[in-house]
Each structure stands twice: as C-alpha cells, then as structure tokens.
Amino acid sequence: KAGVTQTPRYLIKTRGQQVTLSCSPISGHRSVSWYQQTPGQGLQFLFEYFSETQRNKGNFPGRFSGRQFSNSRSEMNVSTLELGDSALYLCASSFIQKDATNEKLFFGSGTQLSVL
Amino acid sequence: AQSVSQHNHHVILSEAASLELGCNYSYGGTVNLFWYVQYPGQHLQLLLKYFSGDPLVKGIKGFEAEFIKSKFSFNLRKPSVQWSDTAEYFCAVNAPYSGAGSYQLTFGKGTKLSVIP
Numbered sequence: 001k002a003g004v005t006q007t008p009r010y011l012i013k014t015r016g017q018q019v020t021l022s023c024s025p026i027s028g029h030r031s032v033s034w035y036q037q038t039p040g041q042g043l044q045f046l047f048e049y050f051s052e053t054q055r056n057k058g059n060f061p062g063r064f065s066g067r068q069f070s071n072s073r074s075e076m077n078v079s080t081l082e083l084g085d086s087a088l089y090l091c092a093s094s095f096i097q098k099d100a101t102n103e104k105l106f107f108g109s110g111t112q113l114s115v116l
Numbered sequence: 117a118q119s120v121s122q123h124n125h126h127v128i129l130s131e132a133a134s135l136e137l138g139c140n141y142s143y144g145g146t147v148n149l150f151w152y153v154q155y156p157g158q159h160l161q162l163l164l165k166y167f168s169g170d171p172l173v174k175g176i177k178g179f180e181a182e183f184i185k186s187k188f189s190f191n192l193r194k195p196s197v198q199w200s201d202t203a204e205y206f207c208a209v210n211a212p213y214s215g216a217g218s219y220q221l222t223f224g225k226g227t228k229l230s231v232i233p
Contacts, residue, residue, distance in 0.1 A: 003159075033220070042225035043206065056220050090160065104150070105221065107160040 004108035006091050012114045018079040021111045025072050025093030032074040033105065034066060037088040049074055086115045118143035118211045122224035129197050130232050137192040137227050139207030148210040149190040151181055155203045199233045
C-alpha cells in the first residue's frame with residue numbers, strides 16, 4: 001500500500017509569492033491533516049479535512065488555506081509568503097471514522113518550503 | 117486549549133542505558149495520547165498510543181509508556197537503548213473538540229535522542 005505522498009519535496013519561493021502544496025493520502029483514508037514543522041515551534045496544527053469539509057483549523061492567519069477533493073487528495077495554499085513561513089509542511093492521513101479520535105496518523109515526508 | 121511539554125530537548129545516552137522521556141499535558145478532560153518518532157531522514161511514525169484501559173502501553177521496538185492521569189503525564193521508556201534508536205521523539209495529545217470527530221493533535225516540541233555506540 002502506498003504511503004502518504006507529498007509534492008513537491010522542496011520548494012523555494014520569494015516573499016510575496018504564493019505556493020500550493022499537494023498531498024495524496026493513503027487509499028481509503030478520508031481524513032487529511034496539515035502540520036507546520038519548524039525548529040523553534042515544533043509541529044503546529046494547520047487544519048484537518050474530512051470528506052471535503054474542513055473540520056478544524058489551527059491558529060494560523062488567513063493566508064493559509066486548504067481544500068480536499070472528492071478523492072481525498074488535499075492541497076494547501078499559502079498566499080503572500082513571508083520569511084517566517086519557511087518550514088517543513090507535513091501532511092498526514094488517517095482512517096479515522098467520523099467520530100473517532102484515537103486513530104493514528106500516517107505522515108508524509110513533507111514539503112520543505114524556503115522563502116527568500 | 118491543550119498544551120504538551122517535553123522536559124528534555126536533547127538526551128545523550130550510551131547503548132544499553134535505560135531511557136525515560138518525560139511528557140506532560142494540560143487538559144482536564146478525556147485525552148488520547150501518542151508518541152511519534154522521526155528517525156533521521158524518515159517521516160514521522162507512531163510508536164504507541166493510549167486511549168483507554170491499561171495505563172501501561174507497549175509499542176514497537178521495545179518502547180512503552182505509562183499514563184498517569186493524576187500527574188497529567190505520559191512518559192516514554194525503554195529498558196535498553198540501541199544506536200538505532202537515535203531519533204527525535206514527539207509526544208502528542210488529542211483532546212476531542214466540540215464538533216463531531218474533529219481531529220487535531222497537539223505536539224510537544226520534541227526530544228532528540230542520541231545514542232552513542
């Protein structure tokens with residue numbers, strides 16, 4: 001079974017640009033979450049989607065947005081990039097059912113975004 | 117909102133030494149608790165999880181963790197570490213939010229473990 005696939009693996013952008021990151025979850029997983037990982041802040045929750053609906057959002061500005069498609073693939077978008085957006089962006093999928101909260105997450109390898 | 121604290125930023129041990137990594141969380145209600153590990157160059161993967169029942173849970177590669185509700189702790193242990201355990205370890209908590217099944221993990225900042233052969 002293929003794991004969680006994130007593309008691209010590395011990305012270099014300049015301030016003010018926008019970026020779109022892609023995530024393909026494990027087949028059959030309907031929940032997709034996004035996390036930002038930085039050396040200083042660790043892993044921080046961005047948002048979670050389940051069946052194309054955003055169920056929860058972390059404390060990030062509105063420049064961070066996402067969506068999920070009917071095949072459970074997800075994208076996240078960051079507009080008007082800032083230097084502080086440089087981070088590893090991790091996608092995770094889960095076989096979680098609608099009301100279960102103890103399922104484990106399967107993480108992708110991440111997209112390393114550098115903002116210059 | 118819940119938070120997770122990991123006591124040690126970097127732990128250095130010799131092979132065969134015993135390991136205990138501390139994790140405390142702040143949340144008064146029911147929680148699900150996890151330890152994830154990130155080996156060098158690899159993606160995050162689950163070591164073990166607790167959601168109910170026996171507070172002593174066993175995970176992969178000989179790791180175990182004990183949930184102590186009165187102390188809001190979920191410490192990770194291993195009796196004898198190996199060089200291959202060198203990795204970064206993350207404690208995480210999921211406290212179900214209002215709204216059916218909303219799933220969000222709050223992670224600690226991680227503990228880097230270096231095992232010296």
